[in-house]
Amino acid sequence: MAYYETDKIVAEYLLFHYGTSAEQLSSFTGVIHPPGVLNFPVRCITETLGLSPSGGCALDLGCAVGRSTFEFARLGMEAVGIDFSLSFIQAAERLRIEGFIKTKRLIEGDIEEEITVRLPEGVPTDRVRFIQGDAMQPPADIGVFDAVLMANLIDRLSDPLRCLRHLPSLVKPGGKLVITSPYTWLDEFTPREKWLGGFYRNNTPVHTLDGLRNTLQPAFECVKVVNLPFMIREHARKYQWSVAEASVWLRR
Numbered sequence: 001m002a003y004y005e006t007d008k009i010v011a012e013y014l015l016f017h018y019g020t021s022a023e024q025l026s027s028f029t030g031v032i033h034p035p036g037v038l039n040f041p042v043r044c045i046t047e048t049l050g051l052s053p054s055g056g057c058a059l060d061l062g063c064a065v066g067r068s069t070f071e072f073a074r075l076g077m078e079a080v081g082i083d084f085s086l087s088f089i090q091a092a093e094r095l096r097i098e099g100f101i102k103t104k105r106l107i108e109g110d111i112e113e114e115i116t117v118r119l120p121e122g123v124p125t126d127r128v129r130f131i132q133g134d135a136m137q138p139p140a141d142i143g144v145f146d147a148v149l150m151a152n153l154i155d156r157l158s159d160p161l162r163c164l165r166h167l168p169s170l171v172k173p174g175g176k177l178v179i180t181s182p183y184t185w186l187d188e189f190t191p192r193e194k195w196l197g198g199f200y201r202n203n204t205p206v207h208t209l210d211g212l213r214n215t216l217q218p219a220f221e222c223v224k225v226v227n228l229p230f231m232i233r234e235h236a237r238k239y240q241w242s243v244a245e246a247s248v249w250l251r252r
């Protein structure tokens, strides 16, 4: 089964996007977590675009279980979330319609605990649409957006360049594109020859931000780069702590 279709990963992402801090962090005495790691799907928007309530429309490419898509709607935008994983889209759609979903939080081995995660208050769900689709081949009639978010997607695509080439036609002139990623390039997701960075060329390191600049300019100008830490809980005693780099691009 594809990685992002499994029950285990759906549960991890529901917790990552919607879990309370108590549900996401461990409660072991004396354990200190890295600071500032919670609410990543919200910070992807607020710490990059800083949108105040406004109209317009936003696209969340690789939306997973949908939290950032809902946050765009909470900011007054029409929001579309696209993800390749049908299981993720079904979970996001269930949250949109029912406002909650029962899921499991892994404790240890086969031991797990049932939890219910909920849509945050104040999401106008009629302004949100989820589509199962491919970010490397977005639907032709998807439209043009004021804001496009690609959170931790590029290093999970088989051909990231194919996705980036669609971006000039997806973002309105004057609109913004946000790309966040910890740049965890892995052969099992992206064949090495398709990596945007993280390799040497003529003995010189090529970083992913350079690869993004080379591809996105001149249609986009990089206007901001920030670090966004996040943490995904696997089980009570195992967490993935990552620091994504978020770059903000203005469509010329």
Ligand SMILES: C[S@@+](CC[C@H](N)C(=O)[O-])C[C@H]1O[C@@H](n2cnc3c(N)ncnc32)[C@H](O)[C@@H]1O
Residues within 6 Å of the ligand: 004, 041, 061, 062, 063, 064, 065, 082, 083, 084, 085, 088, 133, 134, 135, 136, 150, 151, 152, 153, 156, 157
């Ligand atoms: C690391 S997760 C990030 C999810 C979410 N944006 C976040 O920040 O929590 C990568 C996501 O990309 C999605 N994905 C992978 N390949 C895709 C493709 N070709 N088109 C759309 N989504 C894709 C996966 O299903 C998964 O939801």
